Amino acid sequence: MRRFYWLLVILFSATATATAAEPNVWVKSDAAIEGRRWDVPVGYDAAAKRFLVLGGRTSWGDYKKSRPYDVLSFDPAGRWRNELPPGATWGSEVGPVAAPAWTSEAWGLTDTAGTTRPNWTVYGTFSLGQKYDYDPDSKAFYFYAGGSTFRYDPARREWADLKPATHPQALGGTLLWSSMCYDRAAKKFVLFGGGNVPTERGDPGTWTYSPADNRWEPVTTTKQPPARANSRLAYDPVARKVVLFGGDRLNELVADTWVFDTATGTWDERRPTVSPTPRAGHALLWLPRARKLLLLGGYTYTSTTEYVAPLYRPLPLEAWTFDAAADRWELVGRWSRPADGPLGPANVFLAAAVDESDTVLALDAQNRAWTCRIDTSKPDPAAAVAFGATPGATVRRTGSHDPAWYADGVPAADPAAVAAGLAALPANRWVVRATPKRPLMNMDWGSAAFDTRRDKIVRFSGGHSAYSGTAPQVYDVATDRYSIPFAPEYPAEYVYSNDQVSGEWSFGRNPWMTGHTYKSTGYDPNLRAFVFAPHDYTYFFDPDAKAWSRSAAKNPYRPNFYTVTVCATPAGAVVWADDRTTGKAGLWRLDDARTWQPLPLRGELPAKSADQHGLAHDTKRDRLLFFSDTGPRKANVAAYDFRTGEAKWLDPAGTGQALVHCRETAYLPDLDWVLIGGRVRDESGGWRWLAYDCAANAWVSVDLPGDDPVGRAGAFSNSMGLMYDPARKLVWAVGQHSHVHALRLDRATARVTPLR
Numbered sequence: 001m002r003r004f005y006w007l008l009v010i011l012f013s014a015t016a017t018a019t020a021a022e023p024n025v026w027v028k029s030d031a032a033i034e035g036r037r038w039d040v041p042v043g044y045d046a047a048a049k050r051f052l053v054l055g056g057r058t059s060w061g062d063y064k065k066s067r068p069y070d071v072l073s074f075d076p077a078g079r080w081r082n083e084l085p086p087g088a089t090w091g092s093e094v095g096p097v098a099a100p101a102w103t104s105e106a107w108g109l110t111d112t113a114g115t116t117r118p119n120w121t122v123y124g125t126f127s128l129g130q131k132y133d134y135d136p137d138s139k140a141f142y143f144y145a146g147g148s149t150f151r152y153d154p155a156r157r158e159w160a161d162l163k164p165a166t167h168p169q170a171l172g173g174t175l176l177w178s179s180m181c182y183d184r185a186a187k188k189f190v191l192f193g194g195g196n197v198p199t200e201r202g203d204p205g206t207w208t209y210s211p212a213d214n215r216w217e218p219v220t221t222t223k224q225p226p227a228r229a230n231s232r233l234a235y236d237p238v239a240r241k242v243v244l245f246g247g248d249r250l251n252e253l254v255a256d257t258w259v260f261d262t263a264t265g266t267w268d269e270r271r272p273t274v275s276p277t278p279r280a281g282h283a284l285l286w287l288p289r290a291r292k293l294l295l296l297g298g299y300t301y302t303s304t305t306e307y308v309a310p311l312y313r314p315l316p317l318e319a320w321t322f323d324a325a326a327d328r329w330e331l332v333g334r335w336s337r338p339a340d341g342p343l344g345p346a347n348v349f350l351a352a353a354v355d356e357s358d359t360v361l362a363l364d365a366q367n368r369a370w371t372c373r374i375d376t377s378k379p380d381p382a383a384a385v386a387f388g389a390t391p392g393a394t395v396r397r398t399g400s401h402d403p404a405w406y407a408d409g410v411p412a413a414d415p416a417a418v419a420a421g422l423a424a425l426p427a428n429r430w431v432v433r434a435t436p437k438r439p440l441m442n443m444d445w446g447s448a449a450f451d452t453r454r455d456k457i458v459r460f461s462g463g464h465s466a467y468s469g470t471a472p473q474v475y476d477v478a479t480d481r482y483s484i485p486f487a488p489e490y491p492a493e494y495v496y497s498n499d500q501v502s503g504e505w506s507f508g509r510n511p512w513m514t515g516h517t518y519k520s521t522g523y524d525p526n527l528r529a530f531v532f533a534p535h536d537y538t539y540f541f542d543p544d545a546k547a548w549s550r551s552a553a554k555n556p557y558r559p560n561f562y563t564v565t566v567c568a569t570p571a572g573a574v575v576w577a578d579d580r581t582t583g584k585a586g587l588w589r590l591d592d593a594r595t596w597q598p599l600p601l602r603g604e605l606p607a608k609s610a611d612q613h614g615l616a617h618d619t620k621r622d623r624l625l626f627f628s629d630t631g632p633r634k635a636n637v638a639a640y641d642f643r644t645g646e647a648k649w650l651d652p653a654g655t656g657q658a659l660v661h662c663r664e665t666a667y668l669p670d671l672d673w674v675l676i677g678g679r680v681r682d683e684s685g686g687w688r689w690l691a692y693d694c695a696a697n698a699w700v701s702v703d704l705p706g707d708d709p710v711g712r713a714g715a716f717s718n719s720m721g722l723m724y725d726p727a728r729k730l731v732w733a734v735g736q737h738s739h740v741h742a743l744r745l746d747r748a749t750a751r752v753t754p755l756r
Helices: 002-018 381-387 415-423
Strands: 027-032 042-045 050-054 071-074 080-082 130-135 140-145 148-153 158-161 179-183 188-192 207-210 215-218 233-236 241-248 253-261 266-270 283-287 292-296 299-301 312-314 317-323 328-335 352-354 359-363 368-373 449-451 456-459 473-476 481-483 521-524 529-532 539-542 547-550 565-567 574-578 585-590 596-598 613-618 623-628 637-641 646-649 665-668 673-681 687-693 698-702 721-725 730-734 740-743 752-754
Touching (some): 042 359, 050 140, 179 233, 188 233, 188 241, 233 283, 283 352, 283 359, 292 359, 449 521, 449 529, 456 521, 456 721, 521 565, 565 613, 613 665, 613 673, 623 665, 623 673, 665 721
Parallel strands (some): 042 352, 130 179
Antiparallel strands (some): 027 368, 042 050, 071 080, 130 140, 140 148, 148 158, 179 188, 188 207, 241 253, 253 266, 283 292, 292 317, 359 368, 473 481, 521 529, 529 539, 539 547, 565 574, 637 646, 687 698, 698 752, 721 730
16 A cells, blocks of 8 residues: 555656746745754655655654654655654654654664664754765665764665764764765765864864775875865766865854865865855755756854844855856855745754755755755856855854954053052942953853963853853953954854753864853963863963963863862862762862872862852962852861861851852952852841951951942852952952953951851
């Protein structure tokens, strides 16, 4: 019965194609794919003459809801039909099914019923991108994702895990944003692009895969395109070349055209007269009738700094063709209104495929299917010039994402006036600085560090729903000026994600922002470097070189951005974290070789939890002081003696009133206090800052009015960094939107109250 149905489908398809809407007019299907899915692979099964959806990422919770099967075929009536495995009784051909789930949200290729099929509910750092294509020789689709090479046979409706001996992800990391296509002459797949790989370029380079031999091989070449994300490869069988256009360098979009000869293993950059504008996430398809490549859609950047506002937007839908033999791009269609064609997603690939009649099926951002028969016979040269670009053009974000913006239109700095203003600060009152331009991005949930050698504040804060870039922010105290060292790289669909990117570095070898940074940043006075320590490796930022570098060895402690805590000491930065092997709390100090050396530890340390624990160095006694408002000894203080390696509880007076998040600390040597970046209520209900009096071993509160960096309400600001400036004897704080606050604390005139 199923064979008879598909015979009717094939016959109807031929009729439908002949009577379809006029060329270059998009027709929207009434049926959308039910259930949330993204990063959706779409292909054309040439043997059965049908378009297929071959999966697509979703969440663990969404997969439990009513939804069709992972693999769907598009019938001429505009319905999505379930392509269930042979013998599966999970549901009917149309509508929701009850397919088995997986045992976890980790990547794998076996469901709870033992069936081989991809786990599209994988959580965290994972992407398919365009790492799949159709092999007309074996009549199967081949995929590479999560380090796995796997195949889908549409005739058998079966997945297979191919398990080759090696593969691109063996280089390390989780490969994201890459693409591959099938070279019919070489009978190999070519993979290029993508990132999150710990190589010199931050990408895997060029690889080939032989389906016949089930073997991946890296291509050794002296020249290849610059690293990029979300740029689809496509094979031109006339020119016998693989073609690449544009892509996302993560801080710039490019508009270059490259071709790869698989037979010789060489890349060549082409320079046509005009090309599409810089973009990424576009579809690139071979049109069998027109015998040209088709570029469709794509995304560009925005420069917003609004809270969780998109940093990407889809471009108006355009159709460009590329003739590799003539080295020519031509514009054959433009649909400027969203109602006229499929508007794709904002920061991933446009899902599209083409059949033998040059009819394209594309999914819009809501996974609705659109079809269009592309006619390339009437290109528009004038429109190509109007809407195209010079090859090699780039697009970058502007405003506070741009390093040049911070000096543009800003009057020359006057260090003498700045120094006079700081010297005249009133005692015991917060004052916000009148910085002419500051980073406008949301810097939630992170701290800052004071670079005593350069007289600068360095900050790398954000993650989750906040700033997701790779560039730190630098505030020059002497000039009251901000700068950023380079245009930040943003990780596409991982911007505003819970955990950001799990991996080591970007194309620029810069560390990824973590889910938040909390207190995982600090300063090392001996290395003269800003330290970022929650990853597998430690990263060091040099404000003079405007560059990050990385430790040679992995950290001896477990990566955990919630609890890894860094503190500056004269002998080197110290980290409070959990041992990588035992899981027990430990202390390590950086040596001159940028290696964490273990410190001896006897005794108990406080409990750790995001925002709730903190660490300070008491320079008068050369000891570490530990604070926490969680666990059985909350509000107590522990002291670590570097000479003996022993940690002891100090049992200070006033612990009953000293409960506040203790992430931010600053030791003030003239007062012999540790100022805590949080507030407690006084008897009248007003807010007062919390401090630990080291000499008295007692908690006190102090009234600090003015432009309070904590804000008008609340005991703690998760977006504030607190620091001490020993040269000026000032306390500094930076806030959510990079406002800079200064405080001159005078013990003799301060309103101080002991806590009970």
